[in-house]
Amino acid sequence: MAIESFPALVELSSPRLSLRSFRREDLDAETHWPDFDDLIYHHYNPPRDDSQGKDRRYLQSLRLFDLKLSIFDGEDLVGYVGLYDSNFETGESWMGIQFAADRRHRGYCKETLRLLTGYFFDEAGMKTMLLEVAAFNLPGIHCYEAAGWVTSKKFWHPHAYQRHLDFEHEPALAPIAQHFRRTPEGVEVDYVEMVLTEPRFRELNAG
Numbered sequence: 408m409a410i411e412s413f414p415a416l417v418e419l420s421s422p423r424l425s426l427r428s429f430r431r432e433d434l435d436a437e438t439h440w441p442d443f444d445d446l447i448y449h450h451y452n453p454p455r456d457d458s459q460g461k462d463r464r465y466l467q468s469l470r471l472f473d474l475k476l477s478i479f480d481g482e483d484l485v486g487y488v489g490l491y492d493s494n495f496e497t498g499e500s501w502m503g504i505q506f507a508a509d510r511r512h513r514g515y516c517k518e519t520l521r522l523l524t525g526y527f528f529d530e531a532g533m534k535t536m537l538l539e540v541a542a543f544n545l546p547g548i549h550c551y552e553a554a555g556w557v558t559s560k561k562f563w564h565p566h567a568y569q570r571h572l573d574f575e576h577e578p579a580l581a582p583i584a585q586h587f588r589r590t591p592e593g594v595e596v597d598y599v600e601m602v603l604t605e606p607r608f609r610e611l612n613a614g
């Protein structure tokens with residue numbers, strides 16, 4: 408039986424990482440994160456807004472039934488992970504994750520998903536965790552597959568965050584140009600929907 412909503416306060420930890428419910432002060436800490444060098448991740452750059460802007464973003468992020476967790480390595484805020492658009496009758500949630508540009512490739516993704524999936528299936532009694540990822544995001548796909556996710560759908564995403572990129576002319580995008588296509592309405596991006604079910608989670612974590 409799944410829960411009726413996620414609790415307001417959640418704390419999860421491994422020897423290296425601690426996760427706790429997102430707070431307004433995290434937006435101040437996030438200001439010190441560097442920008443991404445890579446064009447395709449620019450929409451993850453922390454907004455360089457003032458205190459009022461941060462207040463507004465914080466209030467807008469508070470959505471009943473979502474779970475947004477801040478991820479710390481020691482005292483340092485290194486990323487966020489969240490569960491969105493949950494259906495507590497079917498036990499389904501959509502997952503989103505991001506790390507500061509200079510904190511990637513350290514195994515944080517794998518470690519965070521181990522904590523989050525343990526909480527989701529074992530404690531919250533939920534059944535299915537879904538996600539959407541751009542097909543060119545190989546570190547993301549690699550991490551999700553290692554944690555047990557499998558591809559459930561491939562599709563051209565008309566609303567993807569990367570659709571403004573000039574893939575026909577920008578030399579840096581040439582290696583991934585096949586993941587974009589122009590349509591009469593604009594630009595679509597090659598996306599993958601992935602799913603982690605409870606039986607698959609149990610199979611991977613048996614013993």
Ligand SMILES: CC(C)(COP(=O)(O)OP(=O)(O)OC[C@H]1O[C@@H](n2cnc3c(N)ncnc32)[C@H](O)[C@@H]1OP(=O)(O)O)[C@@H](O)C(=O)NCCC(=O)NCCS
Pocket residue numbers: 448451504505506507510511512513514515516517518539540541544545546547549550553
């Ligand atoms: C995607 C993201 C969350 C992954 O987090 P991370 O902490 O860097 O990932 P990890 O270090 O745990 O794992 C990444 C894996 O991908 C592998 N990898 C890295 N680059 C790769 C590439 N080009 N091709 C294939 N695999 C790659 C790494 O070797 C690692 O696997 P391993 O642990 O077996 O060696 C992080 O890079 C990020 O925040 N990116 C920007 C925001 C984003 O893309 N969010 C996800 C949107 S769906």
